[in-house]
Amino acid sequence: MNQSLLPASRCLQPVSHLRKINGSVRGFATAFNWEDPLVASELYTEEELAIQDTARQYCQERLLPRVLDAYRNENYDRKILEEMGELGLLGASIEGYGCAGASTVASGLITKEVERVDSGYRSGMSVQSSLAMTAIYEFGSQELKDRLLPGLAKGKIAGCFGLTEPNHGSDPGSMETVAREHPTKKGYYSLSGTKTWITNSPISDIMVVWAKLESGGKIRGFVVERDQCPPGTLETPAIKNKTALRASITGLIQMDDCPVPKENMFPDVEGLTGPFTCLNSARLGIAFGAMGALEDCLSRARTYALERKQFKGNPLAKYQLIQKKLADAATDAAYGTLAATQVARLKDDGKSTPEMISMIKRQNCDRALANSRILQEIFGGNATSDEYHIARHAANLFVVQTYEGQSDIHTLILGRAITGVQAFV
Amino acid sequence: MNQSLLPASRCLQPVSHLRKINGSVRGFATAFNWEDPLVASELYTEEELAIQDTARQYCQERLLPRVLDAYRNENYDRKILEEMGELGLLGASIEGYGCAGASTVASGLITKEVERVDSGYRSGMSVQSSLAMTAIYEFGSQELKDRLLPGLAKGKIAGCFGLTEPNHGSDPGSMETVAREHPTKKGYYSLSGTKTWITNSPISDIMVVWAKLESGGKIRGFVVERDQCPPGTLETPAIKNKTALRASITGLIQMDDCPVPKENMFPDVEGLTGPFTCLNSARLGIAFGAMGALEDCLSRARTYALERKQFKGNPLAKYQLIQKKLADAATDAAYGTLAATQVARLKDDGKSTPEMISMIKRQNCDRALANSRILQEIFGGNATSDEYHIARHAANLFVVQTYEGQSDIHTLILGRAITGVQAFV
């Protein structure tokens, strides 16, 4: 060690430049691996890798065979939640209540494997895990947690999350759904209002709904239980003819003086802190998930480019313009995976901030979407056949980019964080 | 831990999801830091951070005040090499010979700090460290190492690296420089040919030159020592009126039957393995360096946007179109830094491959260049004043993108690695 490089006081310990990033030494990567170009796998523990393998095996063997039919017919199989529950994939980073208690990184890897098959399937899982379960786990009373989390973890209970309204998407603070003292049922609130674009609402047993208290106008969270709602007070019609995410089910939550017991209100959180906490959890998952979808696009495009021959028997993979599309996608997938991993690690260490999650949600979704579209070009007209899967990914990723904070909104969150000046209005 | 998530055999150890990424706990990042949005600093050891601080202090205090004049007048101060040598910044990752023996990550951080000031200054350092010193360290005889490395490490000897020729840039394998048995001087080769775009050649004491052996045509490496060359056999004229990198000095190496002792030929390496090994080292440094330049562009643009007021007294930072430019740049800088760090770590662990370095060299240079240009827009007409520094960075980064493998070349290297099919011709 050249002493002049360091002030004397800093020179006490030797430089250990062969220090491992993680404890497990898993053999030398002697060759470039296009599926993991920057060897993100080195950043994961054995346990995390094992969880990823379990999730991958399930997704490829059980979800992939169902997705074409589900997407064509807008038909979400309710049993998927139970299957995921059996494997411990739901609420995987929650401690207790029958949950896996895995790291945030492991949860992200699960998400990535599900979205490798379909963003809609991942949405169905995310709304259960990151939104409904996280809301109850973080903000619910002990009674609610004890009563609901185990069933949610097993997928026996299906949950959803009602924040967005027909007139308020990017600006949830202006929500119109209201909670007032129930005029007749003592100990109850009465909820009225409409939530829309709610993944899983038509099949949900319980709904986490955010509403403004009539007195004071503060936003509060409620757990609405379907089987406790009198007829006519709760409707959850499905939205059909969607242009994407057709393998998930989406609907409204229409509440008309819907009575909810006061103990179903989250006791200690008000304002947007509640929903934003859940959204942060979901967005981190999306940052992983989008990389799964992108990796699947890349893998399928690569295979197609090697098998499809045009002009003198050359595979498409032989052409420079094709190689550029593949190289760009591989790069963005590798970079995005590193960034998501880093933020998940920081979260587990208590060092993450919402702005970091805005950064990776925005960037990973933007790049996944852009690259999926460019990779789609490799398939030419054949991309129009849904059996090549690429058009489905590209259509889905548009929604993934736009929900849970459209990219422009995250741009402005980042802009504010960088400059200290807000530019929303 | 939910047992069903894992096969039984994998369940022996508990998940430690609070594991630290590195051993040092350095306080919670409770707030978003726009200068390190994804907290790359968590990935560095105390020693690496200390080395970065040392480099940063030198660069900001000693290099920054010189750069405007140097760039205006194409005037590279030879003393800079000695200053860097005194601090241990040259060949920092080499063990022994008076070098720092720091990690590859630490070397990358030094590079980043120098390029934060100017890509030309970083070029001058890279050619000394990654090209000349690495070549001799990896391939030179023990005698060459003992005789030259200590002086190179101190900056007492200036070195350069002659690979590119007027007609052969991206395709060095077609080089025309030739080495033949010297017709009259026994024990000597005679080198003839011209190298161009050689950073530091006009001021170099020694030159690592690659040439084809007349017999056999194999590419071999030679150390040409200026003070051993008879008059008329070696000229190194400077290239003037450059459009960028004007704070570095660039020239030709013109050899006309230049005699070189046989023991100055690298004994055990032939073909492109030699130069490509050095280039890989340099490219990894560039991947870090470009992020330094980009971070400086971002910092300067942010300051300008906060201070410059247009329309009703609003700072530019208040406008959405400005915030988008800043958010994009911050994201790319953060992602690129993580990726470079990962590859440097892999290199120290013996797990890196050249394709990884192609990926990060290409992506980090492309993104640094693109963002520097977009950030330049924030300055409007004032960008035309060199005192805002932004135009200099943008002009430099074009060259950084194009040298040591133009991005298109790295695209094709990646394309080949992904598909197994080459598309160069």
Add this chain to the structure above:
Amino acid sequence: MNQSLLPASRCLQPVSHLRKINGSVRGFATAFNWEDPLVASELYTEEELAIQDTARQYCQERLLPRVLDAYRNENYDRKILEEMGELGLLGASIEGYGCAGASTVASGLITKEVERVDSGYRSGMSVQSSLAMTAIYEFGSQELKDRLLPGLAKGKIAGCFGLTEPNHGSDPGSMETVAREHPTKKGYYSLSGTKTWITNSPISDIMVVWAKLESGGKIRGFVVERDQCPPGTLETPAIKNKTALRASITGLIQMDDCPVPKENMFPDVEGLTGPFTCLNSARLGIAFGAMGALEDCLSRARTYALERKQFKGNPLAKYQLIQKKLADAATDAAYGTLAATQVARLKDDGKSTPEMISMIKRQNCDRALANSRILQEIFGGNATSDEYHIARHAANLFVVQTYEGQSDIHTLILGRAITGVQAFV
């Protein structure tokens, strides 16, 4: 006139710088019109504008109400061809045979109006007009023209165009479909092979099919008449579950020793001249059509941005990031319309070349696709509802970009035209 500006011989006539571009003076454009920012309408004759109005009225009143259901159910209404035929929209630039004999510009404007509603509807029209009718008009015997063109013009006969094969898209010269002397039917060829992605094939009465003659291997064109084909020799199954262009019907043409009378072979054209002539006509129409789709996206996005309010009651249109999307789209639509108009005018003047058409087909499709996707972002999650139409346009435009010469192919056509060097292989 300053005499020194011109050589003497050129100075005889005064500069008439108030010369009109076209003869009709139609009032001063005193205000900027976002729907025609560069006043392309000034370039059209009264007749052309009248034809456009007729087409627009039909499309908005008769096609638009059908499109949602058609797209959802992949249900193309065969009557549309007859309706278009009644209005003279089919083969509009053909002289005689009951066709309108309008200018190429007028045909382009028709195309634009149809695609303003849906690219699939435009595809159904293009294949009839530009491909089937143009092939017969340009290359068919007089008998074929007299017998088929009037029915095609009226939409009583439906036609299609079989060039692409499952293994040969961008490289039709390698087609495998073969025509041999019929072994048993004298005066007949026997066609065998499969064409795919053929718009209208399942409902076509006649098919223009390109095949290689067994003897000599030259590509020749044939008119296959469905009602003349013995059972088992011709099948045209529909391709279902398409990811785009679902309002058009697409299928295969499977020929198994299908007998075709020798007089149904185009007599005087061989090689790719035939199909490329037709494709050029279709591509010019596409260059107009894509601008129609883009204009509709822009119009819908603008309306949405004005009506949708987020953050303090501001319409989205008030935000800079939204305005940029609108400004970019308006610019590309205006530029693309001017360019398509110019080439159509040149074609009518006998001064167009295929490379010009490659240029405008590529650019207009690329820009329409890119902008439609960016405009889609304005709708946020609501873009997922097909009732906003934007996702349908965006999905369609991907196919429009890829068929009749994927953009990369046109890139290489242009590259060859610019450099004189081919880079296809």
Add this chain to the structure above:
Amino acid sequence: MNQSLLPASRCLQPVSHLRKINGSVRGFATAFNWEDPLVASELYTEEELAIQDTARQYCQERLLPRVLDAYRNENYDRKILEEMGELGLLGASIEGYGCAGASTVASGLITKEVERVDSGYRSGMSVQSSLAMTAIYEFGSQELKDRLLPGLAKGKIAGCFGLTEPNHGSDPGSMETVAREHPTKKGYYSLSGTKTWITNSPISDIMVVWAKLESGGKIRGFVVERDQCPPGTLETPAIKNKTALRASITGLIQMDDCPVPKENMFPDVEGLTGPFTCLNSARLGIAFGAMGALEDCLSRARTYALERKQFKGNPLAKYQLIQKKLADAATDAAYGTLAATQVARLKDDGKSTPEMISMIKRQNCDRALANSRILQEIFGGNATSDEYHIARHAANLFVVQTYEGQSDIHTLILGRAITGVQAFV
């Protein structure tokens, strides 16, 4: 003509679809011409083409040989204005006063030819023609016109245009320069304030300066004549060390109680109407000029790509990634030229609006800049030699994009025009 295509009242005249766009038939374009891919030349009159030829010959023969040295040394040759004046290139679209009285299109073509050599030379001409001369022609008293325009037209008098101030660029309405009744000189105003980034100010004989009247605060225009200003009241120091446009001379206008006769104030215009009228004229010229610079970049890159060989002796032009760069640039140059021509024609017909000019100024500058940078990549490291000219163009075009309305400002002008809502603040 198919009658059903048109309402009866519109069917009286036959469609003349062979109508020429302009009267001159100048031979069939039987081959694709990469230098004018969409045959814009068909849109010009003989006179306009002759003027373009005259300008081109001058620029290539007289300006091109001077530009390298001028750019290196920031040395603008004052004689250029006189040479241009002799040829009638200054104020070419002005009627009378010794000006050419050519069409706006012809003026645009002159601009294009000058900028084909250098954007700085074009700036020097534009400030004389479109800003100084247009201001005096449109707003000056008859006395001012008679006295100054002939000398300006001949280049005997050099003029400039002072609008931008150190603190007010995009927002000139907030200017601080003030004009007050001169305290001692009767019949005089006294001007105080500083203008910056003023092309030609150090060599100007007269300056059009915009200032706010102390009483009332209205912006008014003044002609400041250098030889009438007492010592110490007017300074015009040059700005040195510019990062671009170095072949033009740029400076400040510093006025300290500078006396200006009241008859030198423009009598009938106040507010921003005056400067914006001139800027519109200049911007239209820039839209042409930027296409000239882009065409030169394309031509040089094409030549380089054909001559430079890498990998098995292939010219760079043989590679797909290179061809894409060329094809993109050729397309944007062709489209931009058509659009500029259209707006110039509309202007001559009294049908143009400022928003149209915003559209073409923004788009043509953006595309010229982006393509020049991409074409620069073709030159690899050799782009760093100023003798290839490409880096100079790219550096210049950044300024061209940013002055006379930075692209973001034009985006917001267009956004306002499209939506009716302003988003500046």
